[in-house]
Amino acid sequence: MSEGPEPLTLVWFRDDLRVDDHEALTAACADGQVIGIWIRERRDDNGLGPRPLGGAARWWAHESLRVLEAELAQLGIPLLFAAGSAADIIPQVAADLEVDAVRWSRRYAPASRRLDAQIKAQLNEAGCAAHSHSGALLVEPWTVSPQGGDFYKVFTPFFTAVRDRTVGDVLPPPRQQKALPEARLRSVGAHPWASDLDGLGLLDGTGTGSGDFASARTPQWWATTVAEHWSPGCREAARRLRSLSEGIDDYAEAHDVPADPDSTSGLSPRLRFGELSPRQLLRSAWDVPEVSEDDRHAWIRQLYWREFSWHLAYHLPRVETEPMRPGFAHFPYEDDPEALGHWQDGTTGIALVDAGMAQLWQTGWMHNRVRMVAASFLTKNLLIHWWHGEQWFWDTLVDADEANNPVSWQWVAGCGADAAPYFRIFNPERQCERFDPDREYVDRWLGRGPGGLTQAERSGGDDEPIVDLRTSRQAALAAYDRMKNESAGSNW
The missing domain is CATH 1.25.40.80 (Serine Threonine Protein Phosphatase 5, Tetratricopeptide repeat)
Known part of the structure; x- marks a missing residue:
């Protein structure tokens, strides 16, 4: 009596572009044969799904997927590509390839979790097993909470509660699998949802995560x-x-x-x-x-x-757009496109800020100390809404994720998870004196920026600060006082 075909599992890769310590991939390989897929997702009309990647992150994803495709090929695992609504694509792929199960690493943003739950229900209804696995976090959010509270709102108590938790052993990469039958391989690219990596359009400048911004x-x-x-x-x-x-x-x-x-x-x-x-x-x-x-x-x-x-x-499902501290909904931010443009281009006349923005534009990354200084300058010295800075960082940082980017911006802006008061305003000149006393960082980056232009060329030869630090600090504190009076009793 001949044996039936091995079970076939579809592994849906998302923000887990590796083969080592990958619980979903390891479990799938233990079950039988495996096919992988990565989708350039878009949020549906109800706002479900991950936030669309910004420009620099799309470049990183494209290059990282090229490497992952080669790594999986060495294991005998083909990696498929598609673009569109995952709620449409995953059930269709599972049906077309006649897979027995779909596995993925869990996501934690509420809009993505709701989408994943919807897809899991669709698969189960069609008779296909669906399994989610940990792998993106050390501590899953529903496993920790303060006594007598719903969730931690300050970092130090959270860290104290989780830092000694056991996280388990690192998983090795799976063994090479048997080659998929030729008939099955031929069918992989024959479906309307199928694409190759270049066909995803990750490098074409469309569908940015932040509208008409950098990319x-x-x-x-x-x-x-x-x-x-x-x-x-x-x-x-x-x-x-x-x-x-x-x-x-x-x-x-x-x-x-x-x-x-x-x-x-x-x-x-x-x-x-x-x-x-x-x-x-x-x-x-x-x-x-x-x-x-x-x-x-x-x-x-x-x-x-x-x-x-x-x-x-x-x-906090709306952390991407709404302040964690409700009172800040009343903060009197300024609408100043010209000042925002100077900040984005690194032509504020404030050396450390401009150097940081040039580093960001050239490298897709900025040193964390300088990120805090640049963010504080935008939100407190220029009184521009933190959302504008968060959007710019989303589109230009290679490491911007859905949680760290908005949470960090809200922390600096004073409306986020922080026990410190709003009047913590980073003075960029003092920060430069303290952390870049020889101006090595400033001198390295001030001559570089959008289009390869020097700071003088980008600013039209005017390197005077666009705002006085002392006066603008006083204005920020006065604005905070006005907000407190308008939102008395509001807390989170």
């Missing part, structure tokens, strides 16, 4: 600038992980020094796209023998800040 202005910019600074993909991520000690050593003291290329590990985009799992990073951080405990714990604390951001995003 709409320069659709091919990232391929000639950001590409000079990064090599996306899980292969390079694994290589960088092996040298993690360089990013942790002296981290407690040096992580605020933007001119030092080794002051951070540079792994944030690897984590954002799941080229590395947070469990891999945590395990590696604990295993690095030649660093001090202060450096190790300072670095791990930053890893858990990302966890906290997702904890908040899970509980």
